[in-house]
Amino acid sequence: MEEAQQMSREVYFQFMDKTTRLPLPDTFVDAVDLPEDASLIRFRNAIKVQCPNTLANVDAANLRVYANRTTYDDKNGQSLRASASVDDLGKDEDCALIVVVPQRPSGGAIVSVVSPDENERSF
Secondary structure, eight states: OOOOOOOEEEEEEEEEETTTOSBOTTOOOEEEEEETTOBHHHHHHHHHHHOTTTTTTOOGGGOEEESSHHHHHSTTOOOOOTTOBOTTSOOSGGGOEEEEEOOOOOSSOOOOOOOSSTTOOOO
């Protein structure tokens, strides 16, 4: 018995800087190949694998994704839910999904030190 082959397609996306709300410097519209019924979770995981340098120190789950630039620019625009299907989204460069990249720490781990005594000082 033959297994039904799942169709796949390119899903276009553009990275945006969370702070400036502009495209990340030196990034361009790109695409990942996904099954037609892929969820937003699968999309985020795929772009994390495809763009490890751009998304260094950012977990896939922390990427906020919008259906398109118009939705992203709308002050009431809502990001997509994790369970959303990318079925009809990101069909071409003009309708690319917008992926908002949070500010990333540069370099090593972030360490927070809290003194048990508020009056204690570090020298």
